[in-house]
Amino acid sequence: MKQNRREFVKNTGLLLGSSLFPYGLFAAPNAKKLNVCLVGLGNYSSVILAPALQMTKHCQLTGIVTGTPSKIPKWQKKYNIPDKNVYNYDTMRLIANNPDIDVIYIVVPTGLHAKYAIEAANTGKHVWCEKPMAKTEAECKSIIDACTKNKVKLSIGYRMQHEPNTQTVIKWANSKPYGKIKSLRAELGYNVGKPAKTWRLDSDLGGGAMYDLGVYPLNAARYTTGEEPISVIAQQMTTRPEIFTETDETTHFTLEFPSGVIAHCKTSLGKSMHELYVNCENGWYTLAPFSMYTGVKGKASDGKLLNQYIESQQAKQMDDDALAIINNTPVIVPGEDGIKDIRIVEAIYKSAKSGTKVNLL
Incomplete structure (x- = not known):
């Protein structure tokens, strides 16, 4: 029985294994590329994702959804997108009929x-x-339920978990080459100056x-501990209340894990910082910077370097x-990973407001 492309992509696939490929996966030699539609043509789509899609091996940009008609001609010309693959937010439901x-x-x-x-x-x-998955745990669950109901895959855009040096750190959560983790520090921030509205x-x-930004250190x-936190205490502040009238400029939060590991985390739109530092019984390791688009690198106390290079994190993520x-x-x-972060984010805001520790169990 013949299957159309949509049925094939949703329901079929060869489970092929090889130690030569990440996670033991690779595509069949004659597999067609998956066709991707970007919803929202802001800076990240235009400057990062669309160019990265030109670098991928297993997918390609074929459609767009935008609420700004003036962007359409430029995108169509640059990426050869036909009229039938262009949608706005009111018509994107019609993608259901587009093979x-x-x-x-x-x-x-x-x-x-x-x-x-x-809707997708x-x-x-x-x-x-894209990360973070949503604003609330309830919204995250609604996304997961919709994808489950429609029997489609859901992936959250945490590019760092696709980055090779970060993947080494993730593996070390289990192998513990420097002994038991005692504590860690994860900090990410930029001094954005006077941001526009x-x-x-x-x-x-x-x-x-x-x-x-804070979901990166969170x-x-x-992933560095391989555990889920049992409590959090947080503090939020701003040095520019005339700009950050509704949101936090800086958040400090401390996570406690079941093994006793304490994670000291910071994020800010007013201060530059960019490091993951892991203190262990028999040494330490660090990534600095740990979540830049390029140049992620680090080292360990025994001199081991974490310096594997890839051209595009986003291309690898999408592949x-x-x-x-x-x-x-x-x-x-x-989605089950994304919802865990948002549950903690909500607890961080609750702790910052109350000034007390919030249990996560």
């Missing part, structure tokens, strides 16, 4: 992730959702340092996620 699109990548402000990820799932296409300063849309604390669809295997960062 030229296999994956819908949600790249709108965080506060809109749930709305459009659910309801088209029957696979869903990639953007959605990142809008609380309803998911702005603020914690949502925008996610890092979880890894495409291979999970093609081979019908688990994605590296599923």
